[in-house]
Amino acid sequence: MGRCVFLFLLLQTLQTLAEDGQLLCVCEGSGCLNSPQCEGSQCYSSVAVSSHGAVVTRGCLQGSEKTRLICSTASSLSHALLCCSSFMCNRNATASSLLPLLTTAPEEEPVRYRVETLALFVLGPVVILTLLSVLSVLGCRRLHHGRLQRLQEFDPEQDAIDGLITSVGDSTLAELLDHSCTSGSGSGLPFLVQRTVARQISLMECVGKGRYGEVWRGQWQGENVAVKIFSSRDERSWFRETEIYNTVLLRHENILGFMASDMTSRNSSTQLWLITHYHDNGSLYDYLQRVPVETGEGLAMATSVACGLVHLHTEIFGTEGKPAIAHRDLKSKNILVTKELRCCIADLGLAVTHSQSDNQLDVGNNPKVGTKRYMAPEVLDESIQTDCFDAYKRVDIWAFGLVLWEIASRTYSNGIVEEYKPPFYDQVPNDPSFEDMRKVVCVEQQRPFIPNRWFSDPTLSALVKLMKECWYQNPSARLTALRIKKTLNKIHSSLEKGKKS
Template identity: 60%
Template sequence: MAEASKANSGKSGRDVWYMVIVLTFKCNEVNMVRVVSAVVAWVQEFCCRDMYCMVQAFATIYKCQPQGMVGLLQFTLSPCYSKEEARAPLGGGSAGAHLGTIHPGLKCFCITCVNKNYTCETDGICLASATLSGEKVQQWKTCVHRREMIPARKPFVCASSKHVTKTFCCDTHYCNNIDIQLPLPKGLPLLVQRTIARTIVLQEIVGKGRYGEVWHGKWHGDDVAVKMFPSREERSWLREAEIYQTSMLRHENILGFIAADNKDDGMWTQLWLVSDYHENGSLFDYLNRYTVTVDGMMQFAKSIVSGLAHLHMEIIGTKGKPAIAHRDLKSKNILVRKNGTCAIADFGLAVRHDSTTDTIDTSPSHRVGTKRYMAPEIIDDTIDKRHFDSFKFVDVYALGLVFWEIAHRCSARGFHGDYHLPYYDLVPSDPSIEDMRKVICIQKRRPTILNQWQSCPMLWKMGKIMQECWCANGAARLTALRIKKTISQLSAQE
């Protein structure tokens, strides 16, 4: 560092930064202007505040080598610390380690010290880290000397960045000889997705549907769900993967997407969608096994409509989100999370709206949903496909049926019903379009609002919401956002 500074005496501060970073720290030269500007602006504006955002920025955006990070940050931050703090004894650590008094001669595992039996000695600490770089996770293990520990009591060389870098610092011999697993990445580039899919170990089959099978799998200790499509369903697989990767789709009440890949063993091709795993299974499975309390019913309802409202909402901006309609909402396409909330899944029939051209990104599949959950305008083919709101109205109709399924299993005042699908008493187990047309469009029947619900205010009010979701006129139905606000108010009252 001293040599770099001396060699460039007389040059402007920006020139010195350029030489220091390029020659000493081996950063990507393409990024130099941005690196220099970021460092100068950061020191001027923040100095001692918010140090960890800087280490993450350099490590992940500017591609500095780990060796260079320590020196770069020491050089940058030296004006920010008092002499007392610089001389302070090491205490507390970071990244999950509690560092005590360090003694000279600490031996650490060193990934680059091939000629020294992969061992380095230090008067500081041992470090192990894992960084997500492009298509793979890179492990790094080395010594960090005392002079490089800034600030002394919490060295930011030990800082971690969620889903990108995880670092562990420790102070006993060879304590860093471990492989660190990063949290499972989400929404990664295609090549990274394929790398993940090829390292998943399938455990057991947990479900079957019209598109194929769903498996429980493991990826570096994390539970994942793998939805397998046969090759004849390639359109549905492509469509669902496309929807899941829509900008800003991620939401706690929408199933978390991880990766998409195709696997060919020479005899047949499997099309994979990898997502978060929820051991409770679908809402359909859950309601078949368990009843729910009034609070549980409200939590299910609120989380489902929150996910649907997020789907239906357009987010304006350069990285915005188009409005999306699901078109196949039902209890089998909703998953139950451990915390008692739900996540909407299965977007193979979804459509997106481009508000700038007022066009609809129509799904290539000819299927239009599950017959039992079809709205009247779908059954009698009167839906106006030119207007995107028409598809949102269809989702709200199905939402009302899902609410009815949940309410039917709500245990209130000592009473609860057996689990039933909507219209179980009016149509066959596998109804045809004609069966549904007769009941829904001609007889204008809807699921029964039980008299017993009158004894429970929450059930009775939920019944009113359902009825407003079932209107024959789609435009007269409540919006998902309106339902979300109403249920939030009811939950607060409860």
């Protein structure tokens, strides 16, 4: 995880430098403060010749006025300077490449003065930046002093985190999560607590396998938790899902409760763990295969999925806000059923985020594109606008329509219910290819089969109309998650009125 976080931070740094008009340069010399690189508006390379030989110095220049002054300094008998304006452009500068620039200085021109001036302008910004950095660190340490002090008291042998909570051993997961939510540390536990909890979990039984790895039922202090163990080749999915789950304000009753993430070594191999709430009913896919549902139960399940999707798609503004998130792999296998027969959305490894403040679209670095059976037409025919966040939300709406169809197909009406079948079960093979789905959805523009019995039931008939509005070939014509949620609430109100009358 350390390598991934480093690369992620490096990419963010390069992007920030590019946006600010800054260059990354090689830094070599007394003013570099043991850092091989520096940031500035221009890079420079200089050579100074003395009785001891030629000394090459490389670094950054900051500020247009100072840059023009220094770079316009003429070469002399003992000193030459070369400025450049591209990424790491001074990395190949050597004494042999700079010595030809030396010229004979006029007798009255004091070379010593120009060298001192250069040193002043090179070292001055470095000293100022150093002081600012020190002040920033001291400020952050003071701001977070209480929290850092508590975390430093962590003792892995005693399984305690003094100050953060009275005692990990005496706290339930709900109490730990409540504390983390009120402390503003994201949707999961603080990172140090995550590692503590992760390393105290006992794996009890494997409850599922997929392309990413395995899901186990684990126990922590007698409480059941779900442990998703990623294979080592899926490190990017694990990192992305961890990153998304740690988003501030993500926690919601219809989003799977995230607790911890850890990279651990077991049985002499590295394992990537993602620890979440455990739900005995399993996924919606598993539940619908086992149990048909009453109309009210089916509506409640569909509404809870819509509520989770609304929360994902909605950006919350403010300094402690939340970006808008599109799932990109919504399906019944990625939705879990709680003991109250409500649903929560899981598996955020392919999620895309967007913030209006900087119009930043973050698609992550995971090349997987989702599940073929649930892919929208624009994904299958590759016409999706990959630089438009709304396009990803509309893909989620298409998939939600298919999930709604799955729930409706297992909902009783007049005592009748179908056996569970996946969407397009009668039109494509069990494991459809990309081309199978493209032919059915894009070329033939087919949709899942709607049984006649649904139209004789007012609730199912209303759901049919709703799901069809999620399946428009034109993505921009599809409903929003918020409109779906409001429509489902109206259908539920009509059902309740019908029962009373």
